[in-house]
Amino acid sequence: MAAQSAVNSSRVVNIEDLRSLAQRRVPKAVFDYLDGGAEAELTLSENCRAFCDVLFRPRSAVAIGNCDLRTRVLGNEISFPAMLAPVGYSRLMHPGGEVAAARAAGEAGTGYILSTISGHKLEDVKAGSSGPVFYQLYLLGGREAAEGSLDRARHAGFAGLVITVDTPVAGLRERDPRNGMKELLGTSWLAKIPYLPNLLAHPGWLTSFLLDGGVPKLENVVIPGKGALELVDVGAALARATVTWEDLRWIREIWPGPIVVKGLLTGDDAKRAVDEGASAVVVSNHGGRQLDSVFPTLRALPEVVAAVNGQVEVLMDGGIRRGSDIVKALCLGARAVLVGRAYAYGLAAGGYAGVVRALQILRADVERTMRLLGCPCISGLDRSYIEVPHAWSNHGRNDAVRA
Numbered sequence: 001m002a003a004q005s006a007v008n009s010s011r012v013v014n015i016e017d018l019r020s021l022a023q024r025r026v027p028k029a030v031f032d033y034l035d036g037g038a039e040a041e042l043t044l045s046e047n048c049r050a051f052c053d054v055l056f057r058p059r060s061a062v063a064i065g066n067c068d069l070r071t072r073v074l075g076n077e078i079s080f081p082a083m084l085a086p087v088g089y090s091r092l093m094h095p096g097g098e099v100a101a102a103r104a105a106g107e108a109g110t111g112y113i114l115s116t117i118s119g120h121k122l123e124d125v126k127a128g129s130s131g132p133v134f135y136q137l138y139l140l141g142g143r144e145a146a147e148g149s150l151d152r153a154r155h156a157g158f159a160g161l162v163i164t165v166d167t168p169v170a171g172l173r174e175r176d177p178r179n180g181m182k183e184l185l186g187t188s189w190l191a192k193i194p195y196l197p198n199l200l201a202h203p204g205w206l207t208s209f210l211l212d213g214g215v216p217k218l219e220n221v222v223i224p225g226k227g228a229l230e231l232v233d234v235g236a237a238l239a240r241a242t243v244t245w246e247d248l249r250w251i252r253e254i255w256p257g258p259i260v261v262k263g264l265l266t267g268d269d270a271k272r273a274v275d276e277g278a279s280a281v282v283v284s285n286h287g288g289r290q291l292d293s294v295f296p297t298l299r300a301l302p303e304v305v306a307a308v309n310g311q312v313e314v315l316m317d318g319g320i321r322r323g324s325d326i327v328k329a330l331c332l333g334a335r336a337v338l339v340g341r342a343y344a345y346g347l348a349a350g351g352y353a354g355v356v357r358a359l360q361i362l363r364a365d366v367e368r369t370m371r372l373l374g375c376p377c378i379s380g381l382d383r384s385y386i387e388v389p390h391a392w393s394n395h396g397r398n399d400a401v402r403a
């Protein structure tokens, strides 16, 4: 209850305020898992900073009555151009986890992407949301386990599949080993002892975590003959589960719905994804959690938009903390964006209420930015509303992409 009123306080005006609340509510190991990035965290910070390089060119003295924030992603109308990215381990942040986040997305009129690394059953997540829900696939546990989850996702009515291709191995997020993340997820109480004081310093989180049954299993990775995968085994399972273009062909045979390829940064890879039958691509570097020193996604976006040349929808994620960031990405040709940490901070700060708050903030930001820009609808956004640095390669105007 206290966490719920905190996220609704009038002092919470932006995503950074939710981040501060999250930092106070959850143990350091959980916060750093959510907040951190790979190695020197260069890409993590560049993802956010790149938005500062793009400047607006507003049209003044334009009266806007109704500001239309709606758009369509893979045939689904969403009420504003941001969906919730797959965020693993969400149930550690708050017991409501993926169910709470999907419900908040649905109430806001937008979509949710459920990570393979999820503690709630995919059927419950789908049933809890009134919006479109997509399933993000890692091949954890091999093809047989994946076939089982895809079968369940199809029966549950998932709107599409998101295949993440930037994780042949988990990036080294240096904060995690320092905080004893592996020991805390494991079964040895002796190994946990050095890390317990920080957990005990967060009694509210600890109580809800214990009442929720402790470390959740991966309910959506059921290995034949063995049962649900243990969370602590994820790192090793990921390293055995690289998704390749050949896998994509196999997945197309067993999944009849739309397939989105997430985790591309170059025009060449985007073209390959189109050739392999993707219906959309997500320009993403996994929020700076995988290969460090790659391009910030905003900067990679124009190359991908130009390469796919309107054949498929282009989404992007990485570094979005404000509605103005969303608008800039759309001006550069994204159909919509995905937000990861922006809503996960809300989840960690206050469960369902925190995600609702995060989405309210972003939505209000987008509408205000559109009005200040003098643009009445999302489909009207294009490069003429922004200026990008000369050093960014110019791939021409992207106005046609959303038409």
Ligand SMILES: Cc1cc2nc3c(=O)[nH]c(=O)nc-3n(C[C@H](O)[C@H](O)[C@H](O)COP(=O)(O)O)c2cc1C
Pocket: 033, 034, 035, 047, 085, 086, 087, 088, 089, 115, 116, 117, 136, 164, 262, 284, 285, 286, 287, 288, 289, 317, 318, 319, 320, 338, 339, 340, 341, 342, 344
């Ligand atoms: C805590 C955390 C867990 C994540 N887990 C997954 C995952 O399981 N699968 C996946 O495809 N991406 C995962 N991502 C990446 C996000 O889907 C998204 O690409 C990224 O968060 C976007 O950057 P942003 O956090 O700056 O918005 C995760 C990101 C975070 C922050």
